[in-house]
Amino acid sequence: MSFSKKLILALDFSEVQEALQWVDRFMDFVKIFKVGKQLFTSAGPQIIRDIHRQGGQVFLDLKYHDIPNTVAGACREASELGVFMLTIHAMGGLEMMQAAREAIDQRSSQHKPLLIAVTVLTSFSEQNLKDIGIVLPLKQLVLQYAKLAQKGGMDGVVCSVQEAKSIKKECGEKFLVVAPGIRLEERKILKEDQKRSSGIEAALQSGADFLVLGRSLFQAKNPVSLLKQTIEHYSS
Numbered sequence: 001m002s003f004s005k006k007l008i009l010a011l012d013f014s015e016v017q018e019a020l021q022w023v024d025r026f027m028d029f030v031k032i033f034k035v036g037k038q039l040f041t042s043a044g045p046q047i048i049r050d051i052h053r054q055g056g057q058v059f060l061d062l063k064y065h066d067i068p069n070t071v072a073g074a075c076r077e078a079s080e081l082g083v084f085m086l087t088i089h090a091m092g093g094l095e096m097m098q099a100a101r102e103a104i105d106q107r108s109s110q111h112k113p114l115l116i117a118v119t120v121l122t123s124f125s126e127q128n129l130k131d132i133g134i135v136l137p138l139k140q141l142v143l144q145y146a147k148l149a150q151k152g153g154m155d156g157v158v159c160s161v162q163e164a165k166s167i168k169k170e171c172g173e174k175f176l177v178v179a180p181g182i183r184l185e186e187r188k189i190l191k192e193d194q195k196r197s198s199g200i201e202a203a204l205q206s207g208a209d210f211l212v213l214g215r216s217l218f219q220a221k222n223p224v225s226l227l228k229q230t231i232e233h234y235s236s
């Protein structure tokens with residue numbers, strides 16, 4: 001897959017117009033745009049139709065985690081919206097993931113979204129896990145969630161770059177890895193909350209299939225030229 005096709009831009013904004021302007025500016029370079037809780041809560045499902053109308057694909061990152069029946073219903077609705085990819089939490093358990101898989105597979109049209117399970121958020125450290133009563137070493141926990149996600153019929157997982165290699169080794173090359181917390185080199189971001197972030201070079205070497213770019217791109221002085229330069233650099 002070419003470098004630019006691996007990129008996903010996180011539209012973490014509240015204003016619909018602002019988000020759509022960014023889609024318009026980046027559309028020549030990148031096709032997948034991530035709609036998360038902030039934008040979806042403010043704009044609702046119409047934002048997905050708007051991005052589609054502009055020619056983009058949507059990664060709906062609402063990280064569903066609820067009882068199996070509720071998550072299955074939400075996944076069915078997300079499918080109907082024609083999203084490219086969507087997330088649920090592996091922590092929701094095997095039954096919940098299987099229910100989500102079934103809901104998506106029942107969809108009649110040819111296009112089915114990629115169903116991706118979040119393992120351990122990249123903002124979590126081992127200490128954060130201990131604070132909520134999880135004592136397994138972080139890497140072991142991520143791998144356990146990834147294996148459970150594969151058993152539950154997921155197409156792949158979200159994890160940090162640090163865990164990507166071992167997941168690919170354990171679950172196979174075809175099991176997709178989506179890596180958020182990507183930092184464009186030497187670029188510090190305001191209010192950094194990610195504990196397991198990585199640069200692009202390391203992300204590519206880890207074998208991750210998709211890289212999510214958020215604040216490290218959008219907080220740059222000129223995000224469009226930075227992205228253009230980055231794509232040129234890693235495509236040559």
Ligand code: C5P
Pocket residue numbers: 010012036061118119120121122123158159180181182194212213214215216
């Ligand atoms: O701005 P930053 O690059 O940290 O953005 C990362 C994006 O990826 C955010 O939208 C965040 O919700 C999302 N994400 C994450 N960690 C995960 C899953 C998704 O940071 N495990």
